[in-house]
Amino acid sequence: MIDIAIDARTTRRMSAGTRMYLDELLAGLPRVAADLHVAAVGQGDNFGIAEQYGLPREIARIKPRAVHYPTTFAPVIRRERYIVTIHDLIHQRYPKFFGPLTALHYALIGAPLARGAAMLCMGDERTVGDCERYLAVPPQRCRVVPLGYDPELLSPQEPLVTPRPFFFYAGNHRAHKNLATLAAAWAALPPASEADLYLTGYDDMGFAARYRRAGSRIVFTGTLQPAELRRHYRSALAYVHPALCEGFGIPMLEAAVVGTPVIASDGAIPGIVAPYAVTFAATDISALTGLLQSVLRDPQPFRRRAAEGVVPLRAYTWDRFAAATAAVYREVIG
Numbered sequence: 001m002i003d004i005a006i007d008a009r010t011t012r013r014m015s016a017g018t019r020m021y022l023d024e025l026l027a028g029l030p031r032v033a034a035d036l037h038v039a040a041v042g043q044g045d046n047f048g049i050a051e052q053y054g055l056p057r058e059i060a061r062i063k064p065r066a067v068h069y070p071t072t073f074a075p076v077i078r079r080e081r082y083i084v085t086i087h088d089l090i091h092q093r094y095p096k097f098f099g100p101l102t103a104l105h106y107a108l109i110g111a112p113l114a115r116g117a118a119m120l121c122m123g124d125e126r127t128v129g130d131c132e133r134y135l136a137v138p139p140q141r142c143r144v145v146p147l148g149y150d151p152e153l154l155s156p157q158e159p160l161v162t163p164r165p166f167f168f169y170a171g172n173h174r175a176h177k178n179l180a181t182l183a184a185a186w187a188a189l190p191p192a193s194e195a196d197l198y199l200t201g202y203d204d205m206g207f208a209a210r211y212r213r214a215g216s217r218i219v220f221t222g223t224l225q226p227a228e229l230r231r232h233y234r235s236a237l238a239y240v241h242p243a244l245c246e247g248f249g250i251p252m253l254e255a256a257v258v259g260t261p262v263i264a265s266d267g268a269i270p271g272i273v274a275p276y277a278v279t280f281a282a283t284d285i286s287a288l289t290g291l292l293q294s295v296l297r298d299p300q301p302f303r304r305r306a307a308e309g310v311v312p313l314r315a316y317t318w319d320r321f322a323a324a325t326a327a328v329y330r331e332v333i334g
Helices: 016-032 049-062 100-115 125-135 179-187 226-235 250-257 285-297 300-313 318-333
Strands: 004-007 038-041 066-069 082-085 119-122 142-144 166-169 196-199 218-220 238-241 262-265 278-280
Touching: 004 016, 004 049, 016 038, 016 318, 038 049, 066 318, 082 318, 100 125, 119 125, 119 318, 125 142, 166 179, 166 226, 179 196, 179 285, 226 250, 238 250, 238 285, 250 262, 250 300, 262 285, 278 285, 285 300
Parallel strands: 004 038, 004 066, 066 082, 082 119, 119 142, 166 196, 166 238, 196 218, 238 262, 262 278
Antiparallel strands: none
């Protein structure tokens, strides 16, 4: 008998973090939950025949004890008990950044899906409150399962050679990431403060022309392979994450695990990282400028705070995440 069927589709609407979540879950479960019989199911993209008819038929054929939908994109007809992962509810918090079709999706599919679930999983405690506020799901049916990092992150790395010290951000450039606040805070540093700002991706926002500092520059790294990403984490003065909101925020955990100081907005920092990070109000440019300047002036207090988190945070591997998710499965199927 199949205990859990997992909707294992990788679709265009999944973010890089959601894809990593699914990949690491499917890879980790055989290692940490051998007692559970798990089947990966599904094919096709969202809103199509494969999702709305093919997926329910496949699930009905194998008769699992429960189903796990790792996103809110799921069949309208659901006969089996199921678990849903709510990565975040940024769409509900900041609807101005998203179109009317997103609101319609949550009204017709996302919210009913969440309310009908036996259990909801999320990466951080903040999302529990959002589920109650926006989806009317009580906290008693929510389980916080922090995401993880790849232990390969801890392998020795050649130092990254750069012309100047730098602050680092890794992630996409969507509106809720609030990157203009980071660029403006960096641009407001005193002229004598030589430090670059490195951001993954490409200059699709025109930052290089909009934000300038004599003797320093904004550098877009393009897409970094895992080894290069690790080198950037280790070499940065600090990892800076200005997002208005995050469901979890894997880069903040990854930076903290290698002992790099983390500076993040108070609405984005994962609960497990927060004790070892420094925070600011997401829209307070002057506060962020002050923190960047403090790191440049005297990095040791920031490094000491970060060092306190290295040992406790290294427990949060992807295998730990998979084991905690398996515990939710067992709770649901009894």
